[in-house]
Amino acid sequence: MSGAERPLLAIDTSTGMAGLALYGAAGTLAELTWAAGRAQTGVVLREIDRLCQLCALQPHDLGAVAVAIGPGSFNGLRVGLSTAKGLAFALGLPLLGVPTLDATAYPHGSAGYPVRAVLLAGRARYVSALYRWQNDALRRLGDYQNTTLAELGRLIVEPTLVCGELPHGQLAEWREQVPLARLPAPSLQLRRASCLAETAWARHRRGEADDPVDLEPIYVHGSARTTPDTG
Numbered sequence: 001m002s003g004a005e006r007p008l009l010a011i012d013t014s015t016g017m018a019g020l021a022l023y024g025a026a027g028t029l030a031e032l033t034w035a036a037g038r039a040q041t042g043v044v045l046r047e048i049d050r051l052c053q054l055c056a057l058q059p060h061d062l063g064a065v066a067v068a069i070g071p072g073s074f075n076g077l078r079v080g081l082s083t084a085k086g087l088a089f090a091l092g093l094p095l096l097g098v099p100t101l102d103a104t105a106y107p108h109g110s111a112g113y114p115v116r117a118v119l120l121a122g123r124a125r126y127v128s129a130l131y132r133w134q135n136d137a138l139r140r141l142g143d144y145q146n147t148t149l150a151e152l153g154r155l156i157v158e159p160t161l162v163c164g165e166l167p168h169g170q171l172a173e174w175r176e177q178v179p180l181a182r183l184p185a186p187s188l189q190l191r192r193a194s195c196l197a198e199t200a201w202a203r204h205r206r207g208e209a210d211d212p213v214d215l216e217p218i219y220v221h222g223s224a225r226t227t228p229d230t231g
Contacts, residue, residue, distance in 0.1 A: 006063025007055070008204055009048065009087070010197035013040040013080035014072030014100040015119055015165060019193030020044075020051050023201050028194040030054045040079040048083075059091055064209075066200030069097040070218035071127045071144055072119065077217035085212045094209035096200040099218060102140065103196035104164045105131040109138035111161045113182055118152065118164035119191070126152050127220050128164070144220045153178035163189055 007024040018036035022029040030051050036043060052058065067084035070077045088095040104117035115131040115138065128145050131138045145155060149167065153174060156162065161182045166174075168186060175181060183189070203209075 004063065004205060004207075006061060007057065008064040008066055008096075008197055008201050009051075009062050010066040010068075010193045010200060011044070011048070011080050011084050012068035012100065012103070012191065012193045012196050013044060013076045013083075014068045014070055014191075015076055016073075017165065017191060018044065018047075018076075019191065019196070020047055021193035021197040022051055022055055022057070023194065023197035028197065031192065031194045033190065033192065036076075038075065040076055044079060044083055048087075059087070062087075062091060062093060064094045064096060064200070064204045065091075066096045066098060066197055066204075067215075068100040068103060068196055069215065070100050071121070071220040072100050072217070073122065074219065077219075081215070081217055085215070088212055094204065095212050095215065096203050096208070097210045097215045098196050098199050099140075100191070100196075101127070101129045101144070101164070102131075102138075103193075103199055104191045105129070105138055105140075106195040106199055107188075107192070108161050108163050108184070109133055111182075111184075113159055113161040115161045115163060116152075116156065118162060118166055120165040121146060121220065124148060126165075128152060128155070130155075130160075144218075146220045149174060150177075153181070156180045164191060165189075 010021040012019040019033040021031040065088045101117040105115045118128040121127045
């Protein structure tokens with residue numbers, strides 16, 4: 001089996017919700033998602049081993065490694081990047097970085113609405129980005145926004161699907177205050193490593209990869225972060 005056909009391992013430790021996925025030509029082979037909190041360092045390698053065992057795979061069976069590069073928590077992103085880089089270097093595999101909110105928005109591209117993907121930034125802050133379907137792809141528009149929940153609501157100025165890490169205990173009240181927000185079911189809010197994997201797999205099949213030396217996490221500080229449009 002060639003490197004382009006061997007399974008890709010995706011790693012997402014951007015926030016307290018961690019995820020891993022194995023992805024191949026037939027789609028998702030296995031996936032794990034768990035509330036890791038701040039314990040990613042101690043469990044991510046163990047969970048990678050468990051994921052591979054579920055598919056009767058060994059590390060040398062992998063063809064590429066993908067990793068969520070943020071925005072996200074400082075420690076979480078460092079754990080994911082260091083793990084992914086270490087595996088890519090040790091196994092001689094291509095490495096692919098995917099912005100975390102790109103993977104969050106990805107499964108909602110066909111919803112018929114603009115998509116605002118959200119993740120928890122700590123201290124009652126939320127980082128989000130707006131996506132629209134353009135030229136046969138879901139593309140991020142503008143900067144990452146770092147806001148309170150109330151400020152997030154004021155960014156919704158047209159019917160918009162809002163997905164990702166939202167405070168479920170406050171959503172009923174928030175929806176009344178933000179009538180233009182369209183929320184998927186709670187199970188569909190969850191950020192999935194298989195979406196990260198599928199995004200990276202398309203790049204991998206095109207022969208693309210990132211330089212492990214240059215690949216760095218995305219951090220967002222202050223009210224907004226100016227970054228190049230991923231489109």
